[in-house]
Amino acid sequence: MTTPDPAQMITPPAMLGILGGGQLGRYFVMAARTMGYRTTVLEPDPDAPAGKVADVHLVAPYDDHAALAEMAATCAVITTEFENAPAGALRSIEGLVPIRPSPDALATCQDRLAEKAFLDDIGVNVAPYMPITTADHLQAAADFAFPAILKTARLGYDGKGQVLVASIAGLAMAWDELGRVPCVLEQRLFLNRELSMVVGRTVDGRTACFPLAQNQHVRGVLDTTSVPATVPKGAEADAAELCIYIAEQLNFVGVLGVEMFVHQHDVLVNELAPRPHNTGHFTLDACPTSQFEQQVRAICGLALGSTNLLMPGVAMVNLMGDLWANGEPQWQFALTEPSAHLHLYGKTEARPGRKMGHLTVTTGTAMGATSLARRLRKRVTG
Numbered sequence: 001m002t003t004p005d006p007a008q009m010i011t012p013p014a015m016l017g018i019l020g021g022g023q024l025g026r027y028f029v030m031a032a033r034t035m036g037y038r039t040t041v042l043e044p045d046p047d048a049p050a051g052k053v054a055d056v057h058l059v060a061p062y063d064d065h066a067a068l069a070e071m072a073a074t075c076a077v078i079t080t081e082f083e084n085a086p087a088g089a090l091r092s093i094e095g096l097v098p099i100r101p102s103p104d105a106l107a108t109c110q111d112r113l114a115e116k117a118f119l120d121d122i123g124v125n126v127a128p129y130m131p132i133t134t135a136d137h138l139q140a141a142a143d144f145a146f147p148a149i150l151k152t153a154r155l156g157y158d159g160k161g162q163v164l165v166a167s168i169a170g171l172a173m174a175w176d177e178l179g180r181v182p183c184v185l186e187q188r189l190f191l192n193r194e195l196s197m198v199v200g201r202t203v204d205g206r207t208a209c210f211p212l213a214q215n216q217h218v219r220g221v222l223d224t225t226s227v228p229a230t231v232p233k234g235a236e237a238d239a240a241e242l243c244i245y246i247a248e249q250l251n252f253v254g255v256l257g258v259e260m261f262v263h264q265h266d267v268l269v270n271e272l273a274p275r276p277h278n279t280g281h282f283t284l285d286a287c288p289t290s291q292f293e294q295q296v297r298a299i300c301g302l303a304l305g306s307t308n309l310l311m312p313g314v315a316m317v318n319l320m321g322d323l324w325a326n327g328e329p330q331w332q333f334a335l336t337e338p339s340a341h342l343h344l345y346g347k348t349e350a351r352p353g354r355k356m357g358h359l360t361v362t363t364g365t366a367m368g369a370t371s372l373a374r375r376l377r378k379r380v381t382g
């Protein structure tokens, strides 16, 4: 492992730019500001969580030429907080300012077909799949192993843009439902576990992995993350090796979230997130360096921070807009617990299915933390 080169570092009070103004951007901005950097957020929503904490909020579409030109002129480096940042727009300023991760890496991660082709190419296992991009593919799917999930190649998140397909008879209708856009048909697997890991990587190839996380999704949306993951000895080191390999092959700079399925005895990569990941939020309260501070360190070429788990067990539960059905949740019922850390993202409108915040519990075991976090979440709605 090389040591960081001070001459290549971007240091405070440089301006760091980020495309996207959601909660991931908000934490990035807060981490950068803590270290003395200035920040510019490009985000069309004037009320977005990151805009409220940034030095400069450019309220414009992500592909707005004037806004991108302003970022290129004022920022020392530009990053993103969501995979759908238009890679093409970023390419237009690529020669003017470092963009980390690169538009090429973003383009791979924002299209499920490109992502799976990339993973296939580098020899990483994924769930059995086939592309559905033309009517001919519908015929070709006759031999596919159903049940399967049809997923749009682009713009899906939190389980959106996905339809469960029980048999070949339902495929054409499912494709119609998704607007006949390019899709991936993926075998629906019986999963032993869902795991994820966040890896940071610098431009000179230094890497650091956060602890392996174990996740539970409810109706396609992340509900709970528990750490340490309950995996056999050696599995965490294997996962770290896999994530570093993927980051290297992508020539990735920044932090990369890798979602994994454990199916029978195989680890399959589900998808890549070219940014901090919801399952890495536990690092805010349970690691010396959060995934967001690591994003700052990685894109600025600093030393990557320590990623140890400081507590024997930690769990994070998402707080979705549904909890606001009868008004503001009764936070006092969670805040009596010293090991609980409440995070709210400053979103003004609580819609069902919208991620409004999360609650982290740090305690003696992952299992204990998980059940306490869930209990506290229940308590706040009375």
Ligand SMILES: Nc1ncnc2c1ncn2[C@@H]1O[C@H](COP(=O)(O)OP(=O)(O)OP(=O)(O)O)[C@@H](O)[C@H]1O
Binding pocket: 127, 149, 151, 156, 157, 158, 159, 160, 186, 187, 188, 189, 190, 191, 194, 217, 220, 221, 222, 259, 270, 271
């Ligand atoms: N092939 C599969 N077999 C079984 N379960 C699956 C499969 N694909 C997806 N799922 C379930 O649905 C969840 C969401 O799927 P996926 O990660 O593809 O979608 P997404 O919309 O990108 O989600 P997110 O943005 O929240 O990560 C997975 O974490 C898993 O629980």
Ligand SMILES: [Mg+2]
Binding pocket: 259, 270, 271
């Ligand atoms: Mg996912």
